[in-house]
Amino acid sequence: MNLLPVAIGGDIGIYALLRDFHTQYGCDAVVLSTNPTRAIGHSSFITNVVNEGINDPATLAQTLITIAHEHPGRTLILLTNADWYVKAILDHRNELAKHYIIPHPSQENFDLVGDKHAFATICHRLSIPTPAEIAVDLSDLTQAQIPAVVKNAAATLKYPLVAKPASSAEYFYINFPGKKKIHHINSEEELATLLGALVTARYQGTFLIQEFITGDETQMRSLTAYRNTRGHVTLAATGRVLLEEHTPGTLGIPAAIMVEHYPEVIDQAIAFLNDINYHGFANFDIKWDTTHHRYVFFEANPRIGRNNYYVTAGGASTARAIVDDYITKDDTRHTAATPVLYSVVPHRLLMRYILDDALNGQVRTLIRDGKTVHPLRYSADKSPKRALAIEAMTANFWRKYRQYYPKPTASGF
Numbered sequence: 001m002n003l004l005p006v007a008i009g010g011d012i013g014i015y016a017l018l019r020d021f022h023t024q025y026g027c028d029a030v031v032l033s034t035n036p037t038r039a040i041g042h043s044s045f046i047t048n049v050v051n052e053g054i055n056d057p058a059t060l061a062q063t064l065i066t067i068a069h070e071h072p073g074r075t076l077i078l079l080t081n082a083d084w085y086v087k088a089i090l091d092h093r094n095e096l097a098k099h100y101i102i103p104h105p106s107q108e109n110f111d112l113v114g115d116k117h118a119f120a121t122i123c124h125r126l127s128i129p130t131p132a133e134i135a136v137d138l139s140d141l142t143q144a145q146i147p148a149v150v151k152n153a154a155a156t157l158k159y160p161l162v163a164k165p166a167s168s169a170e171y172f173y174i175n176f177p178g179k180k181k182i183h184h185i186n187s188e189e190e191l192a193t194l195l196g197a198l199v200t201a202r203y204q205g206t207f208l209i210q211e212f213i214t215g216d217e218t219q220m221r222s223l224t225a226y227r228n229t230r231g232h233v234t235l236a237a238t239g240r241v242l243l244e245e246h247t248p249g250t251l252g253i254p255a256a257i258m259v260e261h262y263p264e265v266i267d268q269a270i271a272f273l274n275d276i277n278y279h280g281f282a283n284f285d286i287k288w289d290t291t292h293h294r295y296v297f298f299e300a301n302p303r304i305g306r307n308n309y310y311v312t313a314g315g316a317s318t319a320r321a322i323v324d325d326y327i328t329k330d331d332t333r334h335t336a337a338t339p340v341l342y343s344v345v346p347h348r349l350l351m352r353y354i355l356d357d358a359l360n361g362q363v364r365t366l367i368r369d370g371k372t373v374h375p376l377r378y379s380a381d382k383s384p385k386r387a388l389a390i391e392a393m394t395a396n397f398w399r400k401y402r403q404y405y406p407k408p409t410a411s412g413f
Helices: 012-025 057-069 083-091 107-114 116-125 143-156 188-200 263-275 309-313 318-328 347-351 357-368 384-404
Strands: 003-008 029-033 046-050 075-080 133-137 161-165 183-185 206-211 220-227 233-244 254-259 280-289 294-301 341-343
Touching (some): 003 012, 012 309, 057 083, 075 083, 075 318, 083 107, 107 116, 107 294, 116 133, 116 206, 116 294, 143 188, 183 188, 188 206, 220 254, 220 263, 233 263, 233 318, 254 309, 254 357, 309 318, 309 341, 341 357, 347 357, 347 384
Parallel strands (some): 003 029
Antiparallel strands (some): 161 183, 161 206, 254 341, 280 294
């Protein structure tokens, strides 16, 4: 097949995706990033092209075309796991499609799925539970209007609340003091401060103020799906989140997942993707509501997630989903059925945060039996420098959790 995956980014998830391509098809890969990253560094099969300007969509497109010209005769597959890069690819899809297979959604579906408020609207139509929310349009909100918005939130929702941008792609380009991927709000004062910061920063998007769904992080579920160009969902894999990351820029990203099968949420996700005729990867965030005893869908990201290697470790290759779609034309559905622990954090650190005795015992059994994976520890890509870098990255989680989440809580914040 002479494949050459070309990925934009350079984080753990990008390496994991390219690792799967290397394992399945023995192909080398190219990563395009704004700076060298430790996740990619010293790899024997990945070439890292560094260009500081690729956050500009036109520069990104031209750099990708240059890379394509440097590899004539290869079947190029364009990959990323970041919303803003997906958006940039779609902005230049006509040019890039002359050189690359582009396994990403249409612009229409990116806008639908990438907008969390639009996502909730579709879910309501399909009777898929989502959190109660208020959508705040920041484009014309003034400082003087903030008290009324806060009062409305207090009348409609009960604290604590969760606040996040409707579009992660838009949010990427804004900066303000205290910016987080997701904001946990405990009072009217905190909500007013956040909205004030957004207005001052001239953020023009929509922010969602949502009810907090009860339960700690171990009630979160991750679902990764791929729907192909012929309308078949050929990958649908689920796992139970055991611990999330807690630094401001990565808050809510799973750091450890135990592969488990959840047929009910898979059926709901497939109904959603079929309803909008979606194509490509989608990564759903779901939570078991311990109060109302139901699964609640938070969002669907219109791309593969950073934590995607739990899917591969469980037996459902992410690389194969793309190759089956565009090259072998195979519509067989695969799911993750092998019990395994995916973790980027040290196991001893992870166990501090699993308070449920039964769940703690399950995880310890997986560790004892060697049914664990770290996405960056790949036996076919070993070198002393790479091994040292990976161990340093892993050990650094002790410092991060000590600083941002020193003790487990019932809410996860």
